[in-house]
Amino acid sequence: MDALGDSAGAGRGITVTGVVRGVGAVLALCGGAALTAITAAGPREEVGEHLPLVLLAHLVGVGFAGPAIGRTAARLLAVPVRLVTAPRALGGGAAAELAFAQARAESRRLSSAVTPVALVVAFTLVKLAALASVAEPSWVDLFATVLYAAFAAFAAANTMVLLSAERRREVALLRAVGAGTGQVVRMLVVEAATVTCAGFGCGAAVALAVTLPLGDAAGAPLSSLPPTTWLGTAAGVLALALAATLAPLPGHLRRASGPPAASVARDREMTAS
Helix, strand or coil: CHHHHHHCCCCCCCCHHHHHHHHHHHHHHHHHHHHHHHHHHCCHHHHHHHHHHHHHHHHHHHHHCHHHHHHHHHHHHHHHHHHHHCCHHHCCCHHHHHHHHHHHHCHHHHHHHHHHHHHHHHHHHHHHHHHHCCCCCCHHHHHHHHHHHHHHHHHHHHHHHHHHHCCHHHHHHHHHCCCCHHHHHHHHHHHHHHHHHHHHHHHHHHHHHHHHHHHHHHCCCHHHCCHHHHHHHHHHHHHHHHHHHHCCHHHHHHHHHCCCHHHHHHHHHHHHC
16 A cells, blocks of 8 residues: 555655645634634624535635544544454454555545545534424425535545545555455445544534534524434445445456456467467
């Protein structure tokens, strides 16, 4: 994974892109905090109107900080995932080690998946909280919420499918060095779980950062959401991440199972001689 990262031009240490991302994340989060304070101090009836802008500012900060969030999530999940996958029946932990190596080598790509997931979670939780606080939500509001959430989920799934489709070289390399199909599948499952945890955690944090100071005034307190809503959102994000990550895998495995063309030609020459 380190070699593939180097060949793809992944920088190490402090880079200009990393500095720009860090500055952008700090500015966006500070701007979100300032907007939150200004909105809270303004007229109560305008809070709901400004809530989407405050939410967007925090999500921009998450987007800038994506690589750091991906690496942090991989480190935090390393111990619990190793404990779960350590038994021989679950692959001996090799799949988890491959997933964490990939997360360290390709944190930028991981962040591209985490950001849209965080958007889906934050938007869905805030909108559902707004509907739950109303005694009788109209069907139009409910349909609009479902439509917006579905659009954001489609965008997130499309991003993850494209990212997974670019991994043909990695799958071929893993198969060439002896990784079985089950290990590759379990590696991608661990990665999808990492994206789910990081994206759900960031999205929930953004939703809390926005609704704790503004939720009551905007009529969208997260306290109005039952535990089943939180669990359902997390399960939906996990299903989305698994489906999008594993979708291109059968094609990658079919291409990786056949011998390279050069090897076939060499074998034919040796047989003929």
